[in-house]
Amino acid sequence: MNDPLPAAPMPDTIANDLALAIHEHRLMPGTKLSEEELGEIYGVSRTIIRAALQRLAHDRLVELKRNRGAYVAQPTVREAREVFEARALLEPRTARSAAERITEDDLAALQRHIDEEHAAIDDGEAGRALFLSGQFHLEIARIADQATITDFITQLVARSSLIIALYWHRRGALCESHAHHALMRAFAERDSDLAEELMKNHLLDLLSSLDLRNRTSAPASLREALGA
Amino acid sequence: MNDPLPAAPMPDTIANDLALAIHEHRLMPGTKLSEEELGEIYGVSRTIIRAALQRLAHDRLVELKRNRGAYVAQPTVREAREVFEARALLEPRTARSAAERITEDDLAALQRHIDEEHAAIDDGEAGRALFLSGQFHLEIARIADQATITDFITQLVARSSLIIALYWHRRGALCESHAHHALMRAFAERDSDLAEELMKNHLLDLLSSLDLRNRTSAPASLREALGA
DNA sequence: TCGATTCGGATTGTATACAATGTTGTGTCG
DNA sequence: CGACACAACATTGTATACAATCCGAATCGA
Numbered sequence: 001m002n003d004p005l006p007a008a009p010m011p012d013t014i015a016n017d018l019a020l021a022i023h024e025h026r027l028m029p030g031t032k033l034s035e036e037e038l039g040e041i042y043g044v045s046r047t048i049i050r051a052a053l054q055r056l057a058h059d060r061l062v063e064l065k066r067n068r069g070a071y072v073a074q075p076t077v078r079e080a081r082e083v084f085e086a087r088a089l090l091e092p093r094t095a096r097s098a099a100e101r102i103t104e105d106d107l108a109a110l111q112r113h114i115d116e117e118h119a120a121i122d123d124g125e126a127g128r129a130l131f132l133s134g135q136f137h138l139e140i141a142r143i144a145d146q147a148t149i150t151d152f153i154t155q156l157v158a159r160s161s162l163i164i165a166l167y168w169h170r171r172g173a174l175c176e177s178h179a180h181h182a183l184m185r186a187f188a189e190r191d192s193d194l195a196e197e198l199m200k201n202h203l204l205d206l207l208s209s210l211d212l213r214n215r216t217s218a219p220a221s222l223r224e225a226l227g228a
Numbered sequence: 229m230n231d232p233l234p235a236a237p238m239p240d241t242i243a244n245d246l247a248l249a250i251h252e253h254r255l256m257p258g259t260k261l262s263e264e265e266l267g268e269i270y271g272v273s274r275t276i277i278r279a280a281l282q283r284l285a286h287d288r289l290v291e292l293k294r295n296r297g298a299y300v301a302q303p304t305v306r307e308a309r310e311v312f313e314a315r316a317l318l319e320p321r322t323a324r325s326a327a328e329r330i331t332e333d334d335l336a337a338l339q340r341h342i343d344e345e346h347a348a349i350d351d352g353e354a355g356r357a358l359f360l361s362g363q364f365h366l367e368i369a370r371i372a373d374q375a376t377i378t379d380f381i382t383q384l385v386a387r388s389s390l391i392i393a394l395y396w397h398r399r400g401a402l403c404e405s406h407a408h409h410a411l412m413r414a415f416a417e418r419d420s421d422l423a424e425e426l427m428k429n430h431l432l433d434l435l436s437s438l439d440l441r442n443r444t445s446a447p448a449s450l451r452e453a454l455g456a
Numbered sequence: 457t458c459g460a461t462t463c464g465g466a467t468t469g470t471a472t473a474c475a476a477t478g479t480t481g482t483g484t485c486g
Numbered sequence: 487c488g489a490c491a492c493a494a495c496a497t498t499g500t501a502t503a504c505a506a507t508c509c510g511a512a513t514c515g516a
Contacts, residue, residue, distance in 0.1 A: 066499090
């Protein structure tokens with residue numbers, strides 16, 4: 001009845017908050033994450049901030065330069081390719097598993113996700129739309145019921161967001177949403193072959209929508225991005 | 229003694245040392261990792277130890293129980309299955325890639341690895357043999373030249389070591405070595421199809437050599453395991 | 457005797473203080 | 487005028503002190 005928050009450990013809370021900001025492109029690659037500044041923003045000491053930054057560094061969302069501070073990661077072209085290679089290896093098979101074991105409740109949850117995604121796009125909230133688009137992939141992994149693989153995909157999706165921030169060149173924001181719709185239909189019909197194939201192509205489309213030749217970075221203000 | 233190391237960051241050094249101890253089964257699943265005790269052993273403050281433990285926790289090698297301390301992780305049966313599912317998804321394809329791009333130098337390095345493995349087995353150093361066996365898989369991933377996937381396999385191999393500690397039954401340590409030999413031959417002949425197939429079967433053999441019904445734990449002393 | 461309760465010790469969680477390192481601006485020398 | 491050297495500053499790295507929490511044992515009561 002009480003306790004709205006069961007007191008989640010502070011470092012994880014902050015790490016998740018920062019991860020969300022990165023995912024939604026409020027924090028852009030290269031942005032410096034000063035420990036003291038973050039401490040002031042969240043009202044905690046650097047101890048907590050450091051733990052959070054360490055966690056993000058382990059997920060490769062943040063780069064920790066010794067004695068020089070933490071920065072939002074800037075994946076190289078090579079890393080970008082590797083991330084999508086890994087996704088191409090993991091996600092199609094995961095989509096197949098998901099299609100084989102998906103329940104009506106899962107389908108409803110997926111549909112809600114897609115609806116939210118549309119709402120965000122209609123509201124012009126590009127960052128949130130991007131985040132939800134990633135969550136769609138995670139939801140599929142969750143349905144496949146393989147926690148370990150889901151963890152990996154979580155990391156890959158998060159890094160993809162950074163990659164998109166650096167290398168995406170405008171070429172149809174719609175394909176995302178259409179591809180998700182098509183996947184949704186495959187799931188609804190329990191067509192695992194189709195789901196696997198659609199996911200594979202979806203990832204290839206995503207990769208081909210990137211310009212992996214030069215980066216187009218653009219650092220941002222810290223306090224502003226976090227709205228605190 | 230001397231101090232020849234170019235001062236690698238302490239937390240990582242300690243984390244690696246602990247990871248090695250876990251990998252070699254000197255630290256068994258369930259062993260409590262007291263911050264103060266570790267601090268005394270390594271001659272650093274709890275700050276460093278906490279950072280190391282956090283890193284290991286993120287790799288799922290240790291479990292962090294809030295307000296109750298860190299323990300060497302005890303993967304459940306479910307986690308064990310998931311880890312090998314993930315390996316079955318990643319490693320055969322990685323072995324294929326490795327076979328396609330392996331160089332003479334790589335082959336020599338792999339052979340040295342196998343030789344070391346044999347030496348350890350002959351010397352009765354079971355823990356070290358197990359570690360080297362894992363390193364063999366990592367070496368293959370490294371040859372495939374996909375850092376991201378290699379990172380994942382690193383985690384999975386480390387966790388496999390915990391799983392073996394808990395669920396291993398068939399005492400035949402030889403099958404490992406034979407399978408690695410066969411893989412080695414496939415690599416030498418650049419037979420990528422064979423390499424993929426051999427890796428797939430190798431992992432299945434590994435999985436079938438586990439008894440995933442009940443665990444057989446056995447905690448150990450901390451100072452003794454770390455030999456300090 | 458058995459159970460619940462409370463007090464004590466031990467361990468972890470967090471904040472703060474200090475040391476080490478990297479950066480930047482300034483001044484001098486060539 | 488430019489380049490190097492040095493010094494002051496800012497930021498991170500580490501240690502320590504204190505607070506919060508948990509576990510267990512002893513005590514009290516039924």
